Amino acid sequence: MSAHNPQLGPDGELRHLLSIEGLPRATLMQILDTARSFVSVTEREIKKVPLLRGKSVFNLFFESSTRTRTTFEIAAKRLSADVVNLNIATSSQSKGESLLDTVANLSAMHADMFVVRHASSGAPHLIARHAGPEIHVINAGDGRHAHPTQGLLDVYTIRHYKPEFTDLTVAIVGDLLHSRVARSEIHALTTLGVPEVRVVGPRTLMPPDIEKLGVRVFHDMNKGLRGVDVVMMLRLQNERMNGALLPSSQEYFRSYGLTPMRLALAKPDAIVMHPGPMNRGVEIDSEVADGPQSVILPQVTFGIAVRMAVMAILAGNG
Amino acid sequence: MPTLPTLPDAEQLIAQLVSRLRDAIGADTALVGIHTGGVWVAERLHAALGLSTPLGTLDISFYRDDFRQRGLKPDVRPSDLPFEIPGRDIVLVDDVLYTGRTVRAAVNLLFDYGRPGRVRLAALLDRGGRQLPISAEWVGDIVDVPADRGMIVLVCDASGRLSLTMEEAGVGA
Numbered sequence: 001m002s003a004h005n006p007q008l009g010p011d012g013e014l015r016h017l018l019s020i021e022g023l024p025r026a027t028l029m030q031i032l033d034t035a036r037s038f039v040s041v042t043e044r045e046i047k048k049v050p051l052l053r054g055k056s057v058f059n060l061f062f063e064s065s066t067r068t069r070t071t072f073e074i075a076a077k078r079l080s081a082d083v084v085n086l087n088i089a090t091s092s093q094s095k096g097e098s099l100l101d102t103v104a105n106l107s108a109m110h111a112d113m114f115v116v117r118h119a120s121s122g123a124p125h126l127i128a129r130h131a132g133p134e135i136h137v138i139n140a141g142d143g144r145h146a147h148p149t150q151g152l153l154d155v156y157t158i159r160h161y162k163p164e165f166t167d168l169t170v171a172i173v174g175d176l177l178h179s180r181v182a183r184s185e186i187h188a189l190t191t192l193g194v195p196e197v198r199v200v201g202p203r204t205l206m207p208p209d210i211e212k213l214g215v216r217v218f219h220d221m222n223k224g225l226r227g228v229d230v231v232m233m234l235r236l237q238n239e240r241m242n243g244a245l246l247p248s249s250q251e252y253f254r255s256y257g258l259t260p261m262r263l264a265l266a267k268p269d270a271i272v273m274h275p276g277p278m279n280r281g282v283e284i285d286s287e288v289a290d291g292p293q294s295v296i297l298p299q300v301t302f303g304i305a306v307r308m309a310v311m312a313i314l315a316g317n318g
Numbered sequence: 319m320p321t322l323p324t325l326p327d328a329e330q331l332i333a334q335l336v337s338r339l340r341d342a343i344g345a346d347t348a349l350v351g352i353h354t355g356g357v358w359v360a361e362r363l364h365a366a367l368g369l370s371t372p373l374g375t376l377d378i379s380f381y382r383d384d385f386r387q388r389g390l391k392p393d394v395r396p397s398d399l400p401f402e403i404p405g406r407d408i409v410l411v412d413d414v415l416y417t418g419r420t421v422r423a424a425v426n427l428l429f430d431y432g433r434p435g436r437v438r439l440a441a442l443l444d445r446g447g448r449q450l451p452i453s454a455e456w457v458g459d460i461v462d463v464p465a466d467r468g469m470i471v472l473v474c475d476a477s478g479r480l481s482l483t484m485e486e487a488g489v490g491a
Contacts, residue, residue: 013389026392030392033392033393033394034390034392034394036396037377037379037380037394037395037396037397039396040396040397040398041380044430044431045403045430045431045432046429046430046431048430049380049381049430050380050381050426051380051385051390312380312390313389313390315385316385316386316388316389316390317389318389
């Protein structure tokens with residue numbers, strides 16, 4: 001970790017959530033513990049708390065994602081914030097300039113928090129550097145770099161079903177090369193002390209230096225799933241299947257699709273996760289996705305509480 | 319330095335509260351402790367009074383009026399009200415009644431679960447210094463302690479025994 005982490009303030013308090021990389025374990029645990037209290041809020045008659053009353057949260061989506069935007073919107077509204085959604089189509093020219101102009105304009109409207117989704121890695125960092133000191137930035141997915149709230153909701157979900165991180169073997173399966181979700185999951189799992197994180201996928205979809213993140217690489221899915229407690233599937237993006245990286249979706253499913261037979265290689269009480277949206281019949285069999293070991297829908301529910309926790313902690317840090 | 323007022327024995331205050339509450343609460347009354355000290359007191363009252371309604375607990379972190387100044391403390395716990403709220407007779411339980419801000423936050427939180435029939439307050443110790451129009455129905459004792467003397471906190475030792483101690487002003491803030 002470099003000397004200065006742009007996410008942390010002078011006293012080590014969380015100012016922005018840009019990436020899980022470099023965040024201390026205590027910060028991750030605070031987010032998970034706080035999220036647990038927000039889960040209980042979302043089970044009440046009135047699912048709202050007054051923490052962010054009078055605050056304005058801007059969802060800046062330079063890359064469209066209805067699901068992620070919606071969960072951030074619900075999270076902010078349950079904290080009583082005012083929410084403004086901006087779906088900004090990325091222009092092909094002078095992205096850097098227009099991005100900072102947008103930020104300057106929104107800052108002038110007294111925004112308190114930006115939730116940023118962008119196709120370019122590092123865009124939320126850029127915004128955090130240039131936004132005013134009173135504005136908090138949350139990365140909602142940038143390029144191939146990071147999707148920290150997804151990583152956090154994934155570890156929250158794991159902890160809900162398997163309370164001791166230090167006893168677990170976790171397999172992340174699929175397109176590791178293009179996945180910002182996988183990167184955030186790996187950083188979260190290793191920081192929280194999961195002793196064995198496996199990555200499973202074809203050579204063409206595996207970053208060459210991924211072992212440096214502290215994971216074990218498997219190209220044979222049957223070996224990779226043997227004895228694991230948690231199977232985290234990744235979404236295979238359709239655009240990858242037409243290129244040179246993969247022959248066809250049927251072929252991919254034969255080698256790396258999660259079927260009931262493959263899942264049987266994991267521990268009997270293993271849980272199955274997926275960040276959504278799922279490609280049924282490509283990376284996951286419907287029988288598994290809808291089966292008793294699937295926790296894919298609870299992930300969505302917990303995701304709102306985790307995003308509430310992140311926003312509340314940031315807003316509380318001035 | 320002037321001497322600090324002597325704080326009463328917390329275990330005796332528990333006994334006082336138990337005897338004061340015994341005839342005032344009904345079979346359907348629910349005790350709700352406010353984290354952390356209030357929960358310890360409520361657990362003791364609940365056991366001593368033999369109430370059938372399970373004990374509730376509230377963490378007011380999401381309702382504090384000083385969130386902007388203090389932020390969110392790291393040890394937020396889920397609130398738990400394992401009974402129906404609408405129409406319910408509720409006794410909120412806190413350890414030390416002081417400014418009244420904790421109680422205000424607790425009442426706001428309670429109403430987000432539904433509309434109770436009645437809400438009353440029991441506190442182990444009333445130290446004066448109210449900043450809101452709030453008073454307790456039952457207290458173990460009243461001891462006026464000026465604000466500049468610091469905070470009075472309830473401590474629970476390993477054996478579960480409760481005691482009140484003074485955290486002197488100027489040490490922390």
